Amino acid sequence: MERTKTEILAGYSRASHDLDAWLKNAGDADLRRRSNGTRWTNEELLFHMVFGYMVVRALLPLVHVISRLPEPAGKAFAAVLNAGTQPFDVVNYWGSRAAALVYNKQRMRRKLDKTISAISRRLERESFKSLARTMPFPDRWDPFFMPTMTLTDVYAYPTLHFDFHARQLSPSQPPQISHQKPDSDKPPGSPVT
Helix, strand or coil, X not given: CCCCHHHHHHHHXXXXXXXXXXXXXXXXXXXXXXXXXXXXXXHHHHHHHHHHHHHHHHHHHHHHHHCCXXXXXXXXXXXXXXXXXXXXXXXXXXXXXXXXXXXXCCCHHHHHHHHHHHHHHHHHHCCHHHHCCEEECCCCCCCCCCCEEEHHHHHHHHHHHHXXXXXXXXXXXXXXXXXXXXXXXXXCCCCCC
C-alpha cells in the first residue's frame, strides 16, 4: 500500500524521537553491547539505522534520473548492482562500524535530524506524478528493496529499515519509545551484517 506524504513524514518524526529515546537511555555499556542478530554493537547498529536515511538522501537524485531512462537501462543498472551484492554487504558492514566512530552517540541525532530535514523538504516539493515514478532496484541489497519501486516507496524505505533494525537493539533497559511494527508487503529477511 502506498503511503501518503503525511504518513511518511510522521514516520520520520517518530524515528527521530525513537532514536533520541534510545540515545538518552543508553549507557556506554549498552552502546558497546552486541546487538541481537547482527555483528554490530548497539551504537554501530544505531548509526546503521540513521544511515538508511542518508542512503535515501543520496538515492533521490539517482531515482529521478534513472526513472526517466528506458526501462531496459534501469533493469540493467539494477542487475549490475545486484551482481555486486557481496562486495556491497562487506562495505555496508565495515562502513557502519567505521562511521559509528564519527557519528557516535553525541553526533548521530544531529545527523539524523539534518538528513530528515533535507529529505522532508524534498518530499514536500514532489508532485503526485513524480512520486509515482518507478525504477528497478537491486532487491538483493536490502529486504525492503523490491524489484521495482516508486519514488514514494523510496521515501518510505528508511523508516521501514529503521524499525526493522530497532528490534535488534539490545539495551539493558528498553527505552520508552513510540515504536510501531512496520507495514511491509514483503517480509523482511536478514540483511547481511
